[in-house]
Amino acid sequence: MGAPGVATHFVADVAAAADLACDLLIAAVAGGARRVGVATGSTFAPVYRELARRAPSWDDVELFLLDEYLGLTDDDPRSFRHTIARQVCEPLSIPPHRLHSPLDLACDAENAAGGYEAMLAAAPVDLQLLGIGGNGHLGFNEPGAPVDSLTRVVALAPRTRADNAPFFGDHSGDVPEQAITQGLATILRARRIVLVATGARKAEPLARALTGPVDSAMPASVLRLHADACVVADADAARLLPSPRLAEPIAP
Ligand code: GLP
Numbered sequence: 001m002g003a004p005g006v007a008t009h010f011v012a013d014v015a016a017a018a019d020l021a022c023d024l025l026i027a028a029v030a031g032g033a034r035r036v037g038v039a040t041g042s043t044f045a046p047v048y049r050e051l052a053r054r055a056p057s058w059d060d061v062e063l064f065l066l067d068e069y070l071g072l073t074d075d076d077p078r079s080f081r082h083t084i085a086r087q088v089c090e091p092l093s094i095p096p097h098r099l100h101s102p103l104d105l106a107c108d109a110e111n112a113a114g115g116y117e118a119m120l121a122a123a124p125v126d127l128q129l130l131g132i133g134g135n136g137h138l139g140f141n142e143p144g145a146p147v148d149s150l151t152r153v154v155a156l157a158p159r160t161r162a163d164n165a166p167f168f169g170d171h172s173g174d175v176p177e178q179a180i181t182q183g184l185a186t187i188l189r190a191r192r193i194v195l196v197a198t199g200a201r202k203a204e205p206l207a208r209a210l211t212g213p214v215d216s217a218m219p220a221s222v223l224r225l226h227a228d229a230c231v232v233a234d235a236d237a238a239r240l241l242p243s244p245r246l247a248e249p250i251a252p
Pocket of ligand 1: 067
C-alpha cells in the first residue's frame, strides 16, 4: 500500500492509452488479479478492442460490472451486460456466468443493489477499471454522491443522459433515467484502480479531479483517497494538467 496519490501515465493518443491500459490489466491478471471490475462507454471500446486482439487466456477471471442501466429489457444490446459480453467475454471466451451484474439477482432493483454490494464487500475486486464522465462522475455516481456511498439505485443527471445519447440513436430521451451503480465507497474498496481518460471532453473534469478539492462535487476526486490508483490519459485529456508524474497527495 502506497501513500494516497494518483500516479498519472501520459500517452499520446487513444491507441496508446488502449495499449497501456491493456498492459496494466494483463500484468495485473498475470500477477494474481482474479476479480476485475469493468467499466463501459466510448473510452473503453478501444481498450477492449486491443484486449480482444491480444486475447489473453483468462480462464479463472471473474468480471464485475461497475454499473448497469435500469429499465432495459434483458435482451437489449445497449445494456452494459451485453456490451461487456460482446466486447470482452466473447473474444476472450469468458462464459456468461463469469460476468456479474447486479441484475443477476432476481429481485427488485433496491434489493439487487444491496445484494451486489454485499457480494463486493465480501470479496472486493482486485482491479477496477474506470472512465470519467464529462461531469466527473465515476460509474453513475453523479456530482453530489457521498464519498461513503454504496451500491444503489440512482437517477442519471441530464448531462449524463445527453452524453450517452449516441448509444441510443442520439435521443437522450431514450437513455434510461435510472441505473444501479457501485458507490464511491464500493469503488474505493478495489485493491487497485485504473482510470482511463481520453479526448478533449475529459480535460476539464480530469484536471479538477486531480488538482481541485477532494469533494463530492467532483466524484472522480475521491481517487486521491485510494492507495493504489492510477490514471492513463491521452494528450487531449491531460491538456489542463500541470504535467505531474504524480498528482499531489491530499488528506481526506
Ligand atoms: C458512463 C459510465 C461510466 C463511464 C463514463 C464515461 O456513463 N457509467 O462508467 O466510464 O460514463 O463514458 P465515456 O467513456 O463514454 O465517455
